[in-house]
Amino acid sequence: MQLDNRKKEVLHAIVDDYVSTNEPVGSKSLIERHNFQVSSATLRNDMAELEHLGLIEKPHTSAGRIPSDKGYREYVNSLMTIEELSPREQLEIEKRIDSSVDEVTDLIKNATHTLSETTGFVSLAMSPRLKKSFLKQLKILMIEPGKALVVMVLSAGVVKDKVVRIPNFLSDEQIMKISGAIEKNLTGKPLDEITLVTVETAGKGTEVPEPLLKQVLYEAYAAIKQADELNIYLDGEHRILELPDFSSLGRARDLLGTLSDSGMVAGYVNEMENAREHGTDDSFMIRIGQEITLEGLDDCSFITATYNLTDSVSGNIGVIGPKRMLYSKVISQIDFVKKKLNKEMQRFT
Amino acid sequence: MQLDNRKKEVLHAIVDDYVSTNEPVGSKSLIERHNFQVSSATLRNDMAELEHLGLIEKPHTSAGRIPSDKGYREYVNSLMTIEELSPREQLEIEKRIDSSVDEVTDLIKNATHTLSETTGFVSLAMSPRLKKSFLKQLKILMIEPGKALVVMVLSAGVVKDKVVRIPNFLSDEQIMKISGAIEKNLTGKPLDEITLVTVETAGKGTEVPEPLLKQVLYEAYAAIKQADELNIYLDGEHRILELPDFSSLGRARDLLGTLSDSGMVAGYVNEMENAREHGTDDSFMIRIGQEITLEGLDDCSFITATYNLTDSVSGNIGVIGPKRMLYSKVISQIDFVKKKLNKEMQRFT
DNA sequence: ATTAGCACTCTATCCCACCGAGTGCCAACA
DNA sequence: TGTTGGCACTCGGTGGGATAGAGTGCTAAT
Numbered sequence: 001m002q003l004d005n006r007k008k009e010v011l012h013a014i015v016d017d018y019v020s021t022n023e024p025v026g027s028k029s030l031i032e033r034h035n036f037q038v039s040s041a042t043l044r045n046d047m048a049e050l051e052h053l054g055l056i057e058k059p060h061t062s063a064g065r066i067p068s069d070k071g072y073r074e075y076v077n078s079l080m081t082i083e084e085l086s087p088r089e090q091l092e093i094e095k096r097i098d099s100s101v102d103e104v105t106d107l108i109k110n111a112t113h114t115l116s117e118t119t120g121f122v123s124l125a126m127s128p129r130l131k132k133s134f135l136k137q138l139k140i141l142m143i144e145p146g147k148a149l150v151v152m153v154l155s156a157g158v159v160k161d162k163v164v165r166i167p168n169f170l171s172d173e174q175i176m177k178i179s180g181a182i183e184k185n186l187t188g189k190p191l192d193e194i195t196l197v198t199v200e201t202a203g204k205g206t207e208v209p210e211p212l213l214k215q216v217l218y219e220a221y222a223a224i225k226q227a228d229e230l231n232i233y234l235d236g237e238h239r240i241l242e243l244p245d246f247s248s249l250g251r252a253r254d255l256l257g258t259l260s261d262s263g264m265v266a267g268y269v270n271e272m273e274n275a276r277e278h279g280t281d282d283s284f285m286i287r288i289g290q291e292i293t294l295e296g297l298d299d300c301s302f303i304t305a306t307y308n309l310t311d312s313v314s315g316n317i318g319v320i321g322p323k324r325m326l327y328s329k330v331i332s333q334i335d336f337v338k339k340k341l342n343k344e345m346q347r348f349t
Numbered sequence: 350m351q352l353d354n355r356k357k358e359v360l361h362a363i364v365d366d367y368v369s370t371n372e373p374v375g376s377k378s379l380i381e382r383h384n385f386q387v388s389s390a391t392l393r394n395d396m397a398e399l400e401h402l403g404l405i406e407k408p409h410t411s412a413g414r415i416p417s418d419k420g421y422r423e424y425v426n427s428l429m430t431i432e433e434l435s436p437r438e439q440l441e442i443e444k445r446i447d448s449s450v451d452e453v454t455d456l457i458k459n460a461t462h463t464l465s466e467t468t469g470f471v472s473l474a475m476s477p478r479l480k481k482s483f484l485k486q487l488k489i490l491m492i493e494p495g496k497a498l499v500v501m502v503l504s505a506g507v508v509k510d511k512v513v514r515i516p517n518f519l520s521d522e523q524i525m526k527i528s529g530a531i532e533k534n535l536t537g538k539p540l541d542e543i544t545l546v547t548v549e550t551a552g553k554g555t556e557v558p559e560p561l562l563k564q565v566l567y568e569a570y571a572a573i574k575q576a577d578e579l580n581i582y583l584d585g586e587h588r589i590l591e592l593p594d595f596s597s598l599g600r601a602r603d604l605l606g607t608l609s610d611s612g613m614v615a616g617y618v619n620e621m622e623n624a625r626e627h628g629t630d631d632s633f634m635i636r637i638g639q640e641i642t643l644e645g646l647d648d649c650s651f652i653t654a655t656y657n658l659t660d661s662v663s664g665n666i667g668v669i670g671p672k673r674m675l676y677s678k679v680i681s682q683i684d685f686v687k688k689k690l691n692k693e694m695q696r697f698t
Numbered sequence: 699a700t701t702a703g704c705a706c707t708c709t710a711t712c713c714c715a716c717c718g719a720g721t722g723c724c725a726a727c728a
Numbered sequence: 729t730g731t732t733g734g735c736a737c738t739c740g741g742t743g744g745g746a747t748a749g750a751g752t753g754c755t756a757a758t
Contacts, residue, residue: 026720039732044721062720062738102512139490143502151500151510153492159512161500163451237586238605241598249590249598256587375751388701393752411708411751701758707751717742727732 003053008079009036010046011055015067015075019324022244024064069289072301072323076286082328085336093118093333097340104128104158104309104348109233111317111341116236118333121243121321122259124304126269127231130154131192132312138186140179140220142172148216150223154191156313157348160227164219167212177206178216191228196221232266234259245299245322254296259320268294269304269316284331285316289323299323303330305338309345317341352402357428358385359395360404364416364424368673371593373413418638421650421672425635429677434685442467442682446689453477453507453658453697458582460666460690465585467682470592470670471608473653475618476580479503480541481661487535489528489569491521497565499572503540505662506697509576513568516561526555527565540577545570581615583608594648594671603645608669617643618653618665633680634665638672648672652679654687658694666690 003011013034017025027040027047036043047065050056055071058064067075085093096114101107108125116123137153146168151161166175185202186194199221203213237259246252259265272285287302297320304318318334352360362383366374376389376396385392396414399405404420407413416424434442445463450456457474465472486502495517500510515524534551535543548570552562586608595601608614621634636651646669653667667683 024720028720038730040720041732041734042730045731048722058721060739062718062740064720102514137490137492141486141488141500143486143508149500149502149508151490151498153498159492159498159510161508161510163508165451236609238602238609241602241605247598249596249601252598253587253590256590260585260587373751377751387699389751390701390703391699394700397753407752409708411706411749413751699758701756703755703757704753706753709750710748712747713745715742715744717740719738719740721736721738723736724734725732726734728730 006036006038007046007050009034010043011050011067011071011074012079014047014050014056014065015071015079018066019326022324024059024066026064029064067323069291069323072288072327073291076288076327080328082332085332089118089333090336093336094340097337097344099344099347104156104345105231107341107344107348108315108317109235111337112233112235115317115319115334115337116239118337119319119321119330120236120239121319121325121330122237122240123235123317123319124265124269125233125307125317126266126273126315127233128156128158128309128313128315129230130156130158130228130313132190133158133310134188134190135183135186135194135224138179138183138220138224140175140182140216142170142175145169148175148219150220152224152227154227155349156309158309160223162223162226164223166216166219170208170212170216174206174208174212175216178203178208178213178220181206182217182220191224194221194224199224230266230270232262232269234262234265243322245324251296251299255300258294258296264294268292272302272304273306273316284334285318286327286331301325301327303327303334305334307338307341307345310349355385355387356395356399358383359392360399360416360420360423361428363396363399363405363414364420364428367415368675371673373408373415375413378413416672418640418672421637421676422640425637425676431677431681434681438467438682439685442685443689446686446693448693448696453505453694454580456690456693456697457664457666458584460686461582461584464666464668464683464686465588467686468668468670468679469585469588470668470674470679471583471585471589472666472668473581473583473614473618474656474666475615475622475664476582477505477507477658477662477664478579479505479507479577479662481539482507482659483537483539484532484535484543484573487528487532487569487573489524489531489565491519491524494518497524497568499569501573501576503576504698505658507658509572511572511575513572515565515568519557519561519565523555523557523561524565527552527557527562527569530555531566531569540573543570543573548573579615579619581611581618583611583614592671594673600645600648604649607643607645613643617641621651621653622655622665633683634667635676635680650674650676652676652683654683656687656690656694659698 013030014025027043030043031040054068055074056065057068097110112123112125133154133156136155139151141149143149148164148166149161150164153159182202199217203217240246240252240255283306285304290298292302300320301323302320304316306314307317308314317338362379363374376392379392380389403417404423405414406417446459461472461474482503482505485504488500490498492498497513497515498510499513502508531551548566552566589595589601589604625634632655634653639647641651649669650672651669653665655663656666657663666687
């Protein structure tokens, strides 16, 4: 992208103005608001050029210009400068993220809610990807004949459990034996290295008759696998309706419809995360407009950061807002929430 | 409410027509659609009367009539007849409520989702009110120094747990002792009869030094109290935007804003439930329009039924939809989902 | 009690004219 | 070659005015 300095400034100004006014910006109003030392005609030429490059576009012939997806992208990649939040804003966020909760999940929900409140957009977080964390404890508790609770404590300070069905005839002692054997052999193993086979070999030594044993082991395995399933937390969906960008109802409907399928959104975030490998940037993922492949999000931007529960266990937190957003501001807000989250998470590990 | 037969029929017809067309209904179109053996002028007189009684109203001078809240109320109380769902519809619901889940919570979420899909409205359910269920098991598991997991199995087949902080120095054995003492003394007690004092006396016999013991007992008590806290599950909020009744955006915004505060909604459902004491009806609660004290729900109706996990443990499930709904249909849908839910719940108790 | 007839009311819709912001282009200028 | 003033043109948005249509209330007759 070869742009001389003034053209860069023009694009910058157009994005800024459009973001703050929500109206296509014309050459004249550009002169009025900014200190360009040239005439409006010159800017018109520049704008024609920028339009030719696909960085801006006009809604109709006789309107001003608005940034295209590509224009926003250029803005985000090379034009904007990010500033720290003011102490007031920082304090506000710190206050909101209540640190007295007992479980990581609550902390994450808390941060997500805070992020939605401070940005005014929809926020979301993924639960930590636990596949790299390892088992610290595994207990199977009899609940009643035929039913047991598998409780797992993971290295990342997370506790997971699952109710499972077991054969009716099994005694308390038998369960304890199996539970002990699994724990003894699998403690220290990362979740993603635990397979059904691993669990079955772990349970070998116990003197429990074959078919019964096998069922319990299978259930234990299922519980372990469920523990590293990903959850997504969405917050502030209703804020979409407060944004002028989605006043058209049709757009809002599509967007909310898509967001209501949280599994789909989670899948998309995962895809993004996986595609990040070649990431040159510092853990931020930004998708703008049509770059987002989810239906109904063409007018949105999707920005996430990566938080860390431990070195190897991380998740994502971010927002979905209109393309027309104050990128630098929102990014610093996400960044600050992420940092605060990381700090608070140390308590759990 | 003294209405001669024809006036009742007129009101009935107005509600039906308005619900299906979403347009104020006039005397003439009433004649066209229904077999009234009188002229439109006569109906006009009747309608003037109904309006005088506050059962219908007109949006403006030269428009047809629409039912008022009071009109809908009369319709619901004495006019409509409820029919069973068709076998097809029943099957559809039965199929959707997946019965293979392992936890009551999942079953309830499932039913809520199904209800939203079949009615096309927002659906919601309250978690079971567990205060009448009793403790069947209580175990405290050490997770790491300073942290433990309290696991409770309740009579209603529900498992609850909570991570709690405990003094660092406590050993595994000490925790086991305390856990055993609590379980021994509190098993069989309904949750609402368990107080901090009860827990403390239960823990008396253990040979654990005073201040440490006291803290653990307090945490155990807190865990028990948390177990009977109510949760609310909302589903299908986005469907609001598909309803012509909320096409005005402002209304939709208010409604979604209110629903986003799920605690508030839960509180309201509870209020309704408590006010139901004098209930002559068969467990349905219906609130129409202004009868609902939640902000932004003036154009809605709120209908819930009571499901039962056990004789003494129940919760609510229902929908929030526009006042202009097919009451009889929606009520049978809720009723059927509730019955299916009750049936499935027997597996857990 | 019911009906036909009539004057009246009010909204929704369409049409049209006009305003204004903005553009593209051209010719002139530094 | 880049910049500027000027100008004709475009197009969406706004507001007024006319019209159609559905519905009402009232009155007088049955």
